[in-house]
Amino acid sequence: MATVIIDGKEIDVKAGTTIMEAAKLLDIYIPHFCYHPKLPIAGNCRMCLVEVEKMPKPVISCAMPVNDGMVVKTDSEMVRTARKGVMEFLLINHPLDCPVCDQGGECSLQDLAMKYGPDRSRFHDHKRHVPNYDLGPIIETEMNRCIHCTRCIRFSEDVSGVEQMGAVYRGDHMQVGPFVESRLDSELTGNLAELCPVGALNFKPFHFQARGWELKHADGICSHCSVGCHTRMDHLDGRILRVMSRSWNEGNETWLCDKGRFALDGLANERLTAPMVRASQGGELKKVSWPEALDQAAKILKSVKPEEVAGLASDAVQGGEELFAFQDLMRNVLGSGHIDHRLRQRDFSADELPLTRADLLMNTPLASLNGADAIVLVGFDPRFETPILNIRLRRATQAGARVVSVGARKLNTNLLNVTEVVVAPGGEVARLNAALQALDHDEACAEDPVAALLKGAKKPVLLLGEGANVHPEAEALRRVSVALLDKVGGIGPNWNGYNRVAARANAAAAQDLGVVPHRGAGYTRLERMGMNASQILEAAASGQVKVLFLLGVDPLDEALDRDLARRALSKARVIYLGAFYGSAAQKAEVVLAGLAPGERPMTLTNGEGRVQRSARAVNGPLEAKEDWRILRALSDRFAAPLGYNDLEALRKKMAASDHRYDLSRLGPGESAMACDHSPVTRGLPVTVSAAAESGAAMQLLMVSSFYRDDPVAARSKVMGQLARDGRLRIHPDDASGLAIVQDGLVRVLSGERKIEVRADLDRRVPHGVVIGDLGRGENATRELGDYSNGYPRVSLVALPG
Amino acid sequence: MNERTTLSTGVTPRFSEEKLQEIEKIFQRYPADRRQSAVMPILHLAQREFGGWLSREALDYVAGLINMPPIRVYEVATFYTMYNLQPVGRYHVQACTNISCWLCGSDQVMDALKNKLKIGVGHTSEDKRFTLAEVECLGACVNAPMMQINDDYYENLTTDKVVEIIDRLP
Known part of the structure; x- marks a missing residue:
């Protein structure tokens, strides 16, 4: 500790603290340009000069560590003269425009x-x-x-x-x-x-x-x-x-x-400004008043049995309020348990287990990730899924942590000390299981990159990313990850390194508030499980589900199987509540104009499970209304309407179902708790299916394009300039064997589906794999997605032109 | 100074096998985790090898050899004036005009060079034989005025001597 006196005020600070930082603690502002609290010190602008007693010349406070007994003056005559001099020089070449x-x-x-x-x-x-x-x-x-x-x-x-x-x-x-x-x-x-x-x-x-x-x-x-x-x-x-x-x-x-x-x-772009109703099948959407639109929606919902209604919600643009009201409406007003938000997920086998919040979210707070010493990424591209989390990981690697990435593709990463273990698509489970076995044997352990990294690590973290969450064997992969980390002591009361990182902003709220078929709000078990996203689309396509209620979600863009989504939307009657006039609104019979982020107060729960509130900045367009109010008004047309009339009451109801949504228990200035949940479920049996066989055909891996992966970003022109998607990525060696050239047209055949797309030669793509994009935008490969097929085998034919 | 003028030739130069071995030796002068320290001697070697100047491709090539970001090489190459970022003639004539040489008549030497070579400072003759440059002290004040042509120093210059030296160049 060192005691310094700055402008007559005394403060005890840690040795090594700079004068600038000490002054900051005293609320004394020292002018500066080059100093930034989160960047290395440069000391080249010279603006932060201060006078230190017994020093003949002024010193730069941003780089000068304090000494015990130092007496600093930040506003003496010497300081003012010095700063005037510095400022005159800074302005010499400045255009003053x-x-x-x-x-x-x-x-x-x-x-x-x-x-x-x-x-x-x-x-x-x-x-x-x-x-x-x-x-x-x-x-x-x-x-x-x-x-x-x-x-x-x-x-x-x-x-x-x-x-x-x-x-x-x-x-x-x-x-x-x-x-x-x-x-x-x-x-x-x-x-x-x-x-x-x-x-x-x-x-x-x-x-x-x-x-x-x-x-x-x-x-x-x-x-x-x-x-x-x-x-x-x-x-x-x-x-x-x-x-x-x-x-x-x-x-x-x-x-x-x-x-x-x-x-x-x-x-x-593409905003809905007023409620609309389609008069007849195949007719045009016409603007109507709110009561008319809600009456029509209620009529459609009442015309079928409760179990013939299914709801799909977006976890990207909807706040916790809407998600809670939506599941409340579906379950308690309409009486249907078919509700889901996981349109990209393939493996729903975990729904039958009593998984806890800890199993589904992150357990290492973002702030603690810097301290990790061993990082395992499973199907996770942190830089282009959660860039800010990636900064934390990068900080850890700068401090010496090593990284092993297990996935079906090489990453464009800026982490240091990275070992990439590229497996055939779907081979992650077998790979991690091998590491789990290797941990028992010293020799095998030294040879296995994952086991070698984890063994002896004091603060290991394992992060499951989008590639793991939508994996065909996601649950097996999750279990083997837990087992692996558990074995090296990475899941404990003091350090929990197990993290499942959702890509979407509000996926955690959707889980918490019960927008899933198997759980109610607040992780309550349900007597009867409803249908999951893929089953809902199947049922809608086959006519078993007759009405689809969509909350901000565009199944054509969001669902893994676009073809199935298209069949579902044309067969079922669709009610769309959301902000954008996208493909779902175009098919819908009733369109209810909702608001977008920034236009309504929203509760967002991040990957750590931290519940946060976003304020309203601007008004929505014309007649669009807050989404949960529309749901509330709609419920009035049924026997048991929703029991809240204002935001306060709704939030109280949310807090009652999950105490973490009760932000009033926090003190002033206190941020909601991260990773505020029960421990991770351990000891579940690990199953490994037969290793994926390698064949002559190429395997198609589909990833979501970072810059387009939510309804707002997908409509952004700036993001369009940043995104480099829409083309089929292939390794140059594989391409030359098939006579495919850069930007050349390629026909891709997968089962009965075929598409034409331009090729992009990329050395990061593994041999035998082609990578296409999911989601909105000009890309044809999204037509090839499928819930059951895993990573489809495709054959490629180069076309002229 | 005409800045931001790194020229692109469109051709990436390559070191010969022999020079690559020489570079390995340069690397060995520095600790294994400080390979970037070798950037200056390697740039110097590249300038010697690739025609007396460093094109953008040459800088990128050196960056690749050392495995450092190209911008860090650009920073070094632009900081030091002895790295030429524009093509120079076969003879790079560098006349000192610092105080010792100036007091001993470097102005006349410079004028004689300009007249003889028929080019101004910073220019290259049309036949690409000569580039004339004005440089800071080269540490030969004892025999001022002086100039350097490629690797050789010429000292105690007079206007006649300058002409004679230029004429004698092969």
């Missing part, structure tokens, strides 16, 4: 120049001119404004791991940028603009959209992946124009990924 600069009004340089800057320049030479770069769809550059703080360079090197920014030339000629113009190849580029203390790096989508002081702010929770980053939605005239990060030490620190930041332009 604040009136046309996006940063104007929220610029550190502008603010500090007001305090320390001279009122006129003594510099009469030409100002330097620095070239601009096109860095891709997120970042706009105006490098003349750069003050060489090097935050962007340190961020690229330290956090994003994609070293493209640098400082070339020297002295007066120094320039910041990539030197050779190139698009930034990172999922975190937006942070460069947020970091930039001046207007050199700006947001391209926000360029010239608004001035900082006009914007209103609302505190949000990001709904684009299961990390649930804290955001600040900046809006003007009813439109969200920009999403900035809010500092959250236990989660996103101060970062956001590009999807969380810029998918928001998808909110404005």
Whole structure:
């Protein structure tokens, strides 16, 4: 410990703390540009000079560790003179074009120049001119404004791991940028603009959209992946124009990924503005009043038996409120137990077991992931499923943790010390089981990468990603993962390294609040199990289910089997409640216009099971209404309506069914608890099916495209520029054997289905495998998905042109 | 200084087998986990091998050899003026104009060079034989004024001597 006196206030801090940090603890602001709490210290802007007694010259407080008995003055005559000098130099080459600069009004340089800057320049030479770069769809550059703080360079090197920014030339000629113009190849580029203390790096989508002081702010929770980053939605005239990060030490620190930041332009596309009803089969949708639309929906729902109604919900855009009200309506008002949100899942065998919340969610808080010393990724691409979680893993690897990735494809990763174990699609279970067996034998253990990594690890973590969750043998894979981790002591009261990471933002809330066929809200067991997502679609296609009630979900985009979804939607009568006019609304008989994230208060539960509330920023379009209110109004037309009339009452009901949704029990400023759940179920028998046989045909692996994987992002133009999907990825060696060329047309045959798609040669694709994309967008491979077939064998024929 | 001028030739140069062995020796001068330390000697070797200057492809090639991000190589190559990022002639004539040489008449030497070579500072003659450069102190003040042509120093220069030296070059 060291005792320092800063501006007359005394504080005890840990030895090694810098003056800047100590001052921060005392709420003393020291002006700075290059210092950033989450980046390595550079000490090159010189703005944070302070006076330390017994030191002849001012020192930079960001890099100076405190000593016991140090007396610091942050506002003495010497300090003010020094800062004035620094500011004059910083402004020498700065263009002072604040009136046309996006940063104007929220610029550190502008603010500090007001305090320390001279009122006129003594510099009469030409100002330097620095070239601009096109860095891709997120970042706009105006490098003349750069003050060489090097935050962007340190961020690229330290956090994003994609070293493209640098400082070339020297002295007066120094320039910041990539030197050779190139698009930034990172999922975190937006942070460069947020970091930039001046207007050199700006947001391209926000360029010239608004001035900082006009914007209103609302505190949000990001709904684009299961990390649930804290955001600040900046809006003007009813439109969200920009999403900035809010500092959250236990989660996103101060970062956001590009999807969380810029998918928001998808909110404005293809919106439903009023309820609509289709007068006759095959007729057109006509706008009607709300009572008419609800009457028609009720009529349809009453015209069939309760068990002939099934509900599918989106876990990407719907808040906990809607999900809870939806299952309440389905079960208690309509009397149907057929409800699900897992449209991509293949293996539903776990539904019969009393799995706990701990089995289904993460058990290592995000903040603890930095401390892991051994990381096993199973079917998980953290960088392009949950980028902010990936930063945590990267921090762990920077501190020396090693990583083994077990999956059917190689990852485009920025983690360090990675060993990739590529298995044939579906071979993960056998692979992990081999590791489990190897742990018993020293020799075998040394040879098995997974076992060798886990053996002796003090804080091992195992993360199951989307590839594991939608695996044809997902439950077997989950069990073997638990067994493996249990054996090395990775599941205990002090350290629990078992994590199942859902890709979707609100998948955890859907599980908690009972939007599954086998459990009610709050993990209550049900007497009778309803049908799961794949069964619902089958039943709808065969006519057994006559009415499909869709909550924000577009089965054609979401379901694994698009063909089945299409048959289901054409056979069944469809009621669609959601925000977007997509393929589901186009088929629907009744369309109820709901709201999108940012337009309604939402409860979002992240992958750690942390319940968080997002505020409303803007109003929805025209006559669209809050989704749960529509459900409530609809229930009025039945015998037993839903028992809540306002948001408070609904949230109380949610809290009553699952105490974790009771946020009133938290103290002021306290964030909801992460991993607040019972221990992981251990000791379930591990079953390993016969190893996947290898054949002559190629196997098709389908993955969801990160930048398009939710209804909002899918409609975003910016995400469209970032996504590189829609083509069939194949290894160059496999391609040359089949005479397939880059961007060449390929016919893909799988059973009776066939499609034509362009090829993309990619060395990361394993031999004997082709990778296609799921989800929205221009991609034909999604037609080949199937619930029962696992990874279908396909044959490829190169076509001319 | 005309900046951001790394030229792309479109052709990736390659070191010969012999030079690659030499590079292995350079790597051995540094600890195994500090391979990036070798960037300067390897860039120097690349400049020697690939025609006296470093194209963008040459920089990328060196980055690949050392396994470091290209931008880190660009930073080094642009920081030091003795890495040429533009093509130079067969004879790279570098005349010192620092204080000792200047006091001893480097202005006249420079003028003589310009007249003789018929090019200005920073330019290359049309026949690609000469590039003229003005450089900072090369540490031969004892015999100022001086100039360096490729690897050789020429000292105690006079205007006549300069012409004679240029004429004598093969």
